[in-house]
Amino acid sequence: MPSHLSADRSAAQPPGRGSVEALISQARRLKGDVDAVRRDAHRDGSDPQERWQRALYDLALHQLADLDAHLGQLRDGPAPLPPAAETKSAPVAPRPGSLLSRVGSAEWNLLTDEASWSGELYQILGRDPATPPLSLDELPSVVVDEDRAMLTAMVTDCLIDARHIDGEFRIVRPDGEVRAVHIMGEPVLDTDGSTSSMWAVLRDVSELRRSQKAVSETRDSLQRHEHRAQTEHRLATELQEAVLPPWRGLLRLPHQGPETLDLAAHCLPSSTSALIGGDWYDALELPDGQTLLSVGDLTGHGVAVASGMATLLGAVRGMAMAGTEPGQLMSWLNQLLDATVQPALGSAVCCRYHPGTRTLTWAQAGHPAPLLFRGGTGRRLPTPGGVLLGATSGASYEQAEETLEPGDLLLLHTDGLVPAHNVAQTVNRLLDLAPHFGRVRTAQECVRIVVKEFGETEREDDACVLVAKVV
Incomplete structure (x- = not known):
């Protein structure tokens, strides 16, 4: 039964092109404001709270960039069907910051071999908060086999070459559910320039990936349908002209x-x-x-x-x-x-x-x-x-x-x-x-x-x- 709140109201109509342009302008202004605040708040990165805030700024910027892109697609409408020889669509590459989900943080101290997890990270990985956090050596144990080498390579590059981490892997929760997790992190350097610890922000992007897959499959289906309709129209026209x-x-x-x-x-x-x-x-x-x-x-x-x-x-x-x-x-x-x-x-x-x-x-x-x-x-x-x-x-x-x-x-x-x-x-x-x-x-x-x-x-x-x- 429809809600009584909507009984006397007409259904919402899709926004016009002008409305979408206004939304795009607002999103871009907000993105510029967030980036300015992020630069003003940047210091030396020694404070864990500061690193956490900077990571959230980065995630917000990723999200606003995706919002800008999606609004642009809404404004421009569906992409035209490529030529027949190119109708097989390339998969859509996931963007690592789309739609802020559950976000957790972690820091691994290489000097004391201690690890610190936020409560949100325990929820993401489906682990009991009463249990100690996993060390960097233990972390691959919850990752699916196909993604372990990739995670190990990212961690190694961070610890040895002081590279930033920005990637995605799948984990298996204790209940058997597979979730997609996006990780962003960087090393914390000691006074002598060596890596003393590594911090990271981890985000559950499973729902986002499912949505992206559904959008991609729907787009591919529409393109196949349009290509089939074009082919049938051409055949029908040729047949009509022939007889x-x-x-x-x-x-x-x-x-x-x-x-x-x-x-x-x-x-x-x-x-x-x-x-x-x-x-x-x-x-x-x-x-x-x-x-x-x-x-x-x-x-x-x-x-x-x-x-x-x-x-x-x-x-x-x-x-x-x-x-x-x-x-x-x-x-x-x-x-x-x-x-x-x-x-x-x-x-x-x-x-x-x-x-x-x-x-x-x-x-x-x-x-x-x-x-x-x-x-x-x-x-x-x-x-x-x-x-x-x-x-x-x-x-x-x-x-x-x-x-x-x-x-x-x-x-x-x-x-x-x-x-x-x-x-x-x-x-x-x-x-x-x-x-x-x-x-x-x-x-x-x-x-x-x-x-x-x-x-x-x-x-x-x-x-x-x-x-x-x-x-």
């Missing part, structure tokens, strides 16, 4: 006696999705001198849908070349889609134009009817019965006929020209273009008018339009 007619504008079929068709078509891409849909258009001259016109839409997006669209379009062409009438052709298309392994739905219009009689014979499967424009007016052709392809087994499809006249313009389209696939709105807007269509001479000019009318529409899906003008 659709090799024209996006004017196409004149060979003369068929005194009458012929002037054809033009266009595919309008989705404005809200980069995925390729299953829309198609097609015009094909048949062996008997007739012309096949078809448009259709297979539901869904991506490579599988584009492949299914190619299969349907190939079937339409093959059956039409064999002389199959539109009604029977739709029935067999329905059986084909019904028999596919992956269920799918599709809609289509299939027309055969007889140039000798100027007769259009057509059938549809759950698809908007063709629009006929004549003399500056337009109308929707009476629709023969027919359900969506793949919706039911054994469906039958009716045919209709329409006699065309010279100058007639036939417009076939899919239902994605307007948002939410509003067929009635699409048809009304197309019919309103009738006066413009009445003044043009070519099918290509009609297509340009449609593209101008619908080109800027916020479409949720691809859409196709095919225009055939009787000349």
